[in-house]
Amino acid sequence: MKEMSNQEMKNMFSLEGKVAVVTGGAGSLGEGVATGLALHGADVVVTGRTIETLQSTVKKVEELGKRALAIACDVTNEDQVKAMAKQAVDAFGKIDILVTVAGIAKRFPAEEFPVEAFEQVMDINVTGTFIPCKVIGNVMKEQGHGKIITVSSVRAFAGHPGGYAAYGTSKGAVALLTKQLATEWAKYNINVNSVAPTIFWTPLTQEVLEDEKLKKIFLDRIPMGRAALVQDMVGTTVYLSSAASDFITGQIIYVDGGCTAG
């Protein structure tokens, strides 16, 4: 790899000409990330379990003058993810960026946690991160480059008394999976990093938002005193998708207003 010219360095955050795949593209953060990548120049493939729920994201990307393609696929089903990757490559010719946003949360006291619910969280958050990474990692290996951004959480960093036995464990696994893939795939010129946010007010955290006592507990733990906003996630994701982060791999970037600092 050679030194960048001033012009290349000026454009190092640009995603012009890049193709991104975003899983969970119908969710609050998925839609924000897909739109944010498009704002910085990328064409975007958005995936979710049903095509209908992806239409609003597709519209937002297309309104920015970028190409968008919605593909239905369950991230826990390898055959569906393979078919999605093939359709994306057939349409766009390559995949430069993968952001694995799909995920769920279920909270119960650990001593009462239904095993079925625990397994469902692990299946969607961990296996549902691994499968898209594996499938699109193979596309990137073939191409000789790629940027993978997983979505972990501050719950990967420390425990929490609010019933996070499954969610925290799953996000801890996503963080370690990120480091594992980074070390295995550096030789293929694939960067693998994770965005690990604190709480956003989305449907996923509705029950916390509606519980004033719990909401205060969350906000009291964040030195900057507020929840995360979509732009906080977009800034880090664009950085990790761009040439500005070419020498960064295996990192878990906490987007958390200082929550994990002390």
Ligand SMILES: NC(=O)c1ccc[n+]([C@@H]2O[C@H](COP(=O)([O-])OP(=O)(O)OC[C@H]3O[C@@H](n4cnc5c(N)ncnc54)[C@H](O)[C@@H]3O)[C@@H](O)[C@H]2O)c1
């Ligand atoms: N909201 C927060 O406070 C917060 C904080 C830290 C991390 N995160 C993580 O960010 C990601 C997105 O969260 P969000 O708040 O946008 O949630 P959301 O519920 O709005 O979106 C999640 C999306 O994932 C999709 N999904 C679930 N299971 C799937 C499956 N098997 N196959 C395909 N898609 C599936 C859902 O349909 C939904 O569209 C999640 O991984 C979450 O753990 C969220």
